[in-house]
Amino acid sequence: MTVITVVGAxxxxxAITFPAADNGHEVRLVGTxxxxxxxxxxxxxxxxxxxxxxxxxxxxxxWHTQVGEALRGAEVVxxxxxxxxxxxxxxxxxxxxxxxxxxxxxxxxxESGADGRLHLLPDVLAGCLPDAIRDQVYxxxxxxxxxxxxxxxxxxTSVVFVSRSAEILPRVRQLFxxxxxxxxxxxxxxGVEVCxxxxxxxxxxxxxxxxxxEKQGGADDAGAFMHNPAAALFAQSLAEMAxxxxxxxxxxxxxxxxxxxxxxxxxxxxxxxxRMGRLLGLGLPYSEAVEEMPGETVEGVDAVVAIMPAIxxxxxxxxxxxxxxxxxxxxxxxxxxxxxVAFDFNRFFSQLPFNPPV
Amino acid sequence: MTVITVVGAxxxxxAITFPAADNGHEVRLVGTxxxxxxxxxxxxxxxxxxxxxxxxxxxxxxWHTQVGEALRGAEVVxxxxxxxxxxxxxxxxxxxxxxxxxxxxxxxxxESGADGRLHLLPDVLAGCLPDAIRDQVYxxxxxxxxxxxxxxxxxxTSVVFVSRSAEILPRVRQLFxxxxxxxxxxxxxxGVEVCxxxxxxxxxxxxxxxxxxEKQGGADDAGAFMHNPAAALFAQSLAEMAxxxxxxxxxxxxxxxxxxxxxxxxxxxxxxxxRMGRLLGLGLPYSEAVEEMPGETVEGVDAVVAIMPAIxxxxxxxxxxxxxxxxxxxxxxxxxxxxxVAFDFNRFFSQLPFNPPV
Numbered sequence: 001m002t003v004i005t006v007v008g009a010x011x012x013x014x015a016i017t018f019p020a021a022d023n024g025h026e027v028r029l030v031g032t033x034x035x036x037x038x039x040x041x042x043x044x045x046x047x048x049x050x051x052x053x054x055x056x057x058x059x060x061x062x063w064h065t066q067v068g069e070a071l072r073g074a075e076v077v078x079x080x081x082x083x084x085x086x087x088x089x090x091x092x093x094x095x096x097x098x099x100x101x102x103x104x105x106x107x108x109x110x111e112s113g114a115d116g117r118l119h120l121l122p123d124v125l126a127g128c129l130p131d132a133i134r135d136q137v138y139x140x141x142x143x144x145x146x147x148x149x150x151x152x153x154x155x156x157t158s159v160v161f162v163s164r165s166a167e168i169l170p171r172v173r174q175l176f177x178x179x180x181x182x183x184x185x186x187x188x189x190x191g192v193e194v195c196x197x198x199x200x201x202x203x204x205x206x207x208x209x210x211x212x213x214e215k216q217g218g219a220d221d222a223g224a225f226m227h228n229p230a231a232a233l234f235a236q237s238l239a240e241m242a243x244x245x246x247x248x249x250x251x252x253x254x255x256x257x258x259x260x261x262x263x264x265x266x267x268x269x270x271x272x273x274x275r276m277g278r279l280l281g282l283g284l285p286y287s288e289a290v291e292e293m294p295g296e297t298v299e300g301v302d303a304v305v306a307i308m309p310a311i312x313x314x315x316x317x318x319x320x321x322x323x324x325x326x327x328x329x330x331x332x333x334x335x336x337x338x339x340x341v342a343f344d345f346n347r348f349f350s351q352l353p354f355n356p357p358v
Numbered sequence: 359m360t361v362i363t364v365v366g367a368x369x370x371x372x373a374i375t376f377p378a379a380d381n382g383h384e385v386r387l388v389g390t391x392x393x394x395x396x397x398x399x400x401x402x403x404x405x406x407x408x409x410x411x412x413x414x415x416x417x418x419x420x421w422h423t424q425v426g427e428a429l430r431g432a433e434v435v436x437x438x439x440x441x442x443x444x445x446x447x448x449x450x451x452x453x454x455x456x457x458x459x460x461x462x463x464x465x466x467x468x469e470s471g472a473d474g475r476l477h478l479l480p481d482v483l484a485g486c487l488p489d490a491i492r493d494q495v496y497x498x499x500x501x502x503x504x505x506x507x508x509x510x511x512x513x514x515t516s517v518v519f520v521s522r523s524a525e526i527l528p529r530v531r532q533l534f535x536x537x538x539x540x541x542x543x544x545x546x547x548x549g550v551e552v553c554x555x556x557x558x559x560x561x562x563x564x565x566x567x568x569x570x571x572e573k574q575g576g577a578d579d580a581g582a583f584m585h586n587p588a589a590a591l592f593a594q595s596l597a598e599m600a601x602x603x604x605x606x607x608x609x610x611x612x613x614x615x616x617x618x619x620x621x622x623x624x625x626x627x628x629x630x631x632x633r634m635g636r637l638l639g640l641g642l643p644y645s646e647a648v649e650e651m652p653g654e655t656v657e658g659v660d661a662v663v664a665i666m667p668a669i670x671x672x673x674x675x676x677x678x679x680x681x682x683x684x685x686x687x688x689x690x691x692x693x694x695x696x697x698x699v700a701f702d703f704n705r706f707f708s709q710l711p712f713n714p715p716v
Contacts, residue, residue, distance in 0.1 A: 155584055155587060182703045229626075234623045235619050238614045263621050266589035345514055
């Protein structure tokens with residue numbers, strides 16, 4: 001029997017236990033120190049309170065103190081913590097990893113490194129693991145539109161599993177694919193990681209327009225909404241993703257398929273990033289908007305804050321064009337400097353082979 | 359004073375008179391023979407009944423019998439008829455065109471030619487014009503997310519003006535750009551025309567999922583919708599657009615920016631294509647769904663029917679890969695052969711550098 005261990009019992013970590021359990025694997029779900037009440041509920045009532053759903057019979061909920069036991073004999077270790085939790089997770093799993101294990105990251109993100117460059121999260125994780133094991137395990141990640149509650153409901157879900165180690169991909173896909181969980185594999189780690197890291201901030205940006213519209217009283221008498229400006233932001237988001245993907249060595253097809261366009265689309269359909277966008281679009285400064293969403297992590301905010309130092313340094317060094325990322329910069333200014341929510345549309349698409357407005 | 363003449367008084371043809379009028383041009387709005395009641399309302403009450411908005415003072419509504427007079431001295435002739443009207447429009451304007459005039463097409467589409475190939479609508483139009491004038495005028499088109507009612511409400515709208523004749527683009531942009539109408543220019547006529555032709559059918563395809571969800575009673579007890587499958591269709595739509603764009607010689611950046619992703623996004627936010635998608639997703643055969651939308655042109659349906667003969671011939675000839683366009687083929691079968699609404703997700707993304715599900 002194959003053992004799959006998921007570290008992090010949030011909605012996404014738990015959702016992926018559904019296809020794993022449906023495939024007959026032994027699945028261990030380890031909460032972090034923040035997940036104690038979730039694990040308690042999973043153990044006592046077999047009920048995940050945030051997914052609002054019973055967990056599969058094959059899933060064994062475990063405390064974070066049991067992480068060593070949980071990793072023993074696992075073929076795949078799914079990392080389901082949020083972006084802030086990667087360093088904690090590395091410390092927690094590092095001493096217990098065994099050679100040949102595959103780390104499959106649900107956790108998304110890019111980080112600014114001490115060297116002033118952008119680092120892919122699998123590389124950040126690897127850097128935090130003990131020297132002795134770092135090169136003895138495999139790293140893989142998941143990109144694509146996958147709302148956790150829908151995956152757990154066994155809705156048709158299509159994703160990309162990505163790894164620089166092409167040889168492990170067929171096996172990882174085999175472990176997780178089901179009639180409702182469709183998995184493509186790719187070696188474009190850069191493309192997938194850039195897209196998954198940026199879809200949250202860009203969905204937040206698209207969501208700003210909902211707030212702007214509401215602020216001026218909604219649709220006008222003739223029924224005009226603000227889908228045109230939202231769509232321009234959507235397109236600019238993909239163009240900025242494509243710029244960074246190309247700069248870091250990834251492929252454009254990752255941007256216009258599941259990891260980029262698909263995931264951005266799904267993320268604009270609701271969720272915390274959109275709600276934060278609406279509040280900011282309504283005119284609340286970030287400090288007040290945050291208070292309207294107590295205790296909630298807004299990944300789009302975390303991601304912008306995590307990557308902007310490197311973006312700035314790479315711009316100062318001439319690696320990133322000054323005018324390449326106007327939407328990301330606007331979003332950063334809105335979040336960190338209470339900048340008014342407004343867009344200079346004419347500065348968009350400057351890196352495409354179009355002639356810009358004059 | 360610059361004269362701009364719009365032929366076709368539907369919502370989009372009329373909407374573009376707003377930026378033209380705001381720029382101080384003399385604008386003539388010529389109805390087709392189907393637009394008589396619209397022109398009557400525009401003349402008598404200065405009111406466009408479908409836009410539900412007063413037309414600008416500078417706009418002069420004219421009957422289709424006045425088309426010769428309307429074209430006289432116009433620098434730009436905007437073609438605002440729907441795809442079915444291109445042949446009529448060519449006959450109507452052909453005898454009156456003057457050398458040097460610019461034809462700017464709002465009308466979108468691809469057509470199957472008698473040669474079994476796909477033809478861009480500007481080329482179809484050119485082919486229908488009298489020999490003497492065909493090479494004496496310029497052809498341009500508009501792509502990008504632009505809901506007519508929002509443009510007429512002077513919402514921020516971002517579009518691409520495209521022409522093979524690069525030299526006219528700065529001038530056309532200058533005539534129409536305003537603080538709310540942002541215009542990029544491009545010479546990727548193939549990219550833009552493929553995207554604008556296909557965004558309606560693909561928005562209809564994404565809309566099918568809303569019907570599927572409703573048919574099974576909406577969200578489940580835990581609140582799971584069907585955004586994941588819709589997002590996969592959205593991504594596959596872009597991948598199929600990208601395939602055809604590349605095949606016909608256009609650029610991928612047109613797909614992942616305003617004309618492709620932006621316009622597809624805006625078209626999925628509502629409108630007739632989405633409504634037709636919902637009805638079909640609910641399980642109505644096309645013949646019944648059509649009766650639920652009496653008198654309404656669903657451009658996505660027209661487009662699929664118009665292009666599929668060429669797609670089929672080009673596939674038979676080995677020009678188009680058999681497995682390249684599964685979503686378009688599924689949509690065609692749903693519309694023309696009452697095929698059940700269901701998707702073989704595993705066949706998606708076959709033309710990308712990903713390994714497909716097995």
